[in-house]
Amino acid sequence: MELDPLLLSRIQFAFVIAFHILFPAFTIGLASFIALLEIRWLIGRDDFFLRLSKFWTRIFAISFGMGVVSGIVMSYQFGTNWAQFSVRTANVLGPLLSYEVQTAFFLEATFLGILLFGRGKVPHPVVTLSAVMVAFGTLVSAFWILSANSWMHTPAGFEMRDGVVHVTSWWDAVFNPSFPYRLAHMVVACFVTTGFAVAGASAWHLLHGRSAAEAKHTLSMTLWLLAALVPAQILIGDLHGLNTLEHQPAKIAAMEGHWETRQGAPLVLFALPDMVAEENRFELAIPKLGSLILTHDLNGTVAGLKSWPAHDRPYVPLVFWSFRVMVGCGLLMLALMLWGLYLRARGQLFESARFLRACLACTPIGFVAVLAGWFTTETGRQPWLVQGVMRTAEGLSPAVPGSSVLLSLILYALAYAIIFGAGIVFILRTVREGPQ
């Protein structure tokens, strides 16, 4: 059997980036949470916040370490597996990624060292400042990487010369059309992911009667945050979707499972999209609601997948179902928040074991939603690597045989399985110990 380097490289990239994204998704929010705890300690000098900060910093350190080592892998993937992509897009993506390293990675890494090991060696405000710097670094990092990723979805500010991208406007390239929406959607997703993880850990402490004062405070604080962010995220997601409809309508058609272009398109709740027959099987849909959501008009016209030739469409089932997983997570989050608000209004937030167990069960929900969201947007862009400019198959490295890619893919899979398993064990062990 001939090993296909294109397919294997795609699987490898999807695997290493999906693994990597789990850590930033958690640490971006956690860094800000720790910075907030440190600032509150600095203002009131209440050791309560110091205990919490130290506790979450220990968990942060484990996750951040795994994020760093899996992130170094990412900076070499373009060269090893996607050499043609590198040559053709480096003029725009190179500076963005280079600025990410310079303005974010060094800041995070250096000040994390001081945050972890500097207590007692530097005045306390410097520790607090380090926590703020780490948090700031994570957000700056998100800015650059999402700008680069957004440019691949909605390229702007460039012209092609001899098959190579040349930037004509840095402003248009950096602030390309989908960037503001993607940045907002992802950063809020990170905060929400962290929020549910923190709420889950606090619920566990309360259910097991440990560190009750700290756990109550953390849970309450986090649920207030989530009660604001979850609805906001749904709104931002809707705006992001409308932006996608404008710039990548084929992706929206795949997300919605629309094959035909029509007025008053339905909202498909369930279906098994069939790529060959170009139709949905077992479709369950609400009439006209699709048009209402996408065009804010019951009879608005929505383009279907058949508007594009078959070789310009993404693999519909993956896009369709990833999107439903993400939206499902969002609705579940919203339900949990409403339940929490109701309990809080009755003064029973910490009394309901069922609610606490639900929070505990929802600990990983943000991670699931983030992965599903990324699968939606990235597989929805296919077959393009850079929308309308370059196909994924055109990006591959020549002269790297499938066997090499298979070898590296197996090694990454084994390494990540071991590291992830161990990391989860150490994080859970640290959570069980609680604030000290």
Next chain:
Amino acid sequence: MLDLPLIWAVIIAFAVFMYVFMDGFDLGIGILFPFAPGDDARTRMMNTVAPVWDANETWLVLGGGGLFAAFPRAYAIIMPAVYIPISVMLIALIFRGVAFEFRPKAGASRKWWDRSFHLGSVVAAVSQGFVLGAFVQGFEVSGGFYGGGPFDWLTPFSALTACALVFGYALLGATWTVLKTTDALRDWAYTLVRRLLLAVILFVGAVSLWTPFLAPAIADRWFSWPNILYLSPVPLITGLLFVVMLWAVATRRDGVPFVCTLGLFALCYLGLGISLWPKVVPPDITIWDAAAAPASQAFMLAGTAVVVPLILIYTAYSYWVFRGKVSDEAGYH
């Protein structure tokens, strides 16, 4: 008009050197790890680098990312050419990187994270040595991309550079340990420095003698008149540093061996630069051939000129915070 490719070549050479030197000593700690006198000694060695390893390794990201950004054609040729050693290096770096957090938290599984730290460091160093050797030997290019096979990097010369780099990093690690520790651990490191120094002399000598035979252009550069006169200080100062180090070890001057080793690395690096200049993909492609568009290099330079000095300032601050000998209770765990 600025010669942007030249400026970027200097910046990336600087970033790669920062990586080799800074991650060099913490990889060296990993290489020497199992030989340390006892578990407490291992913990202390790890604590000397725990606050800074992460930032040290970031220079590797800047080196890789910078090459992509400033010389994309070089990045697109070199990375596929060394696909296997680069992939192995990245995986090795994962295993050693997580050991910093996992080892102190592990109970019964601690010895596995000791191994993970050690083997990860050794394998990363060996892989980097192979990449270095392959780079010096040059790559086959066709149609602007790599045109060779998946194992072209594996040669006797690259095996030699791999050994040289492992011993070089081990020497950096040993001299760092001398600098940062006291008592029995420092004494142990001192005995190591002397032995490793001899090994490094042999390997550096062998690589230096072999390199001119790789390509007539390299031999020409070093041995033609008057170059031989201008370049003679490079081997002479290298020899002088060896002598100074032996003296420092004999008279127990804790800071000197580390600084001398840094000097040795700098000179070897300079020698490499002299041999290959101005090629970014030996034997044929120059920094001007492989450069990104001037508009992109200029856009990056505007920020880099400000940000890299800032990075150096806060890096220096971080090293200043963690200056001096490391005590037993340095960990936060």
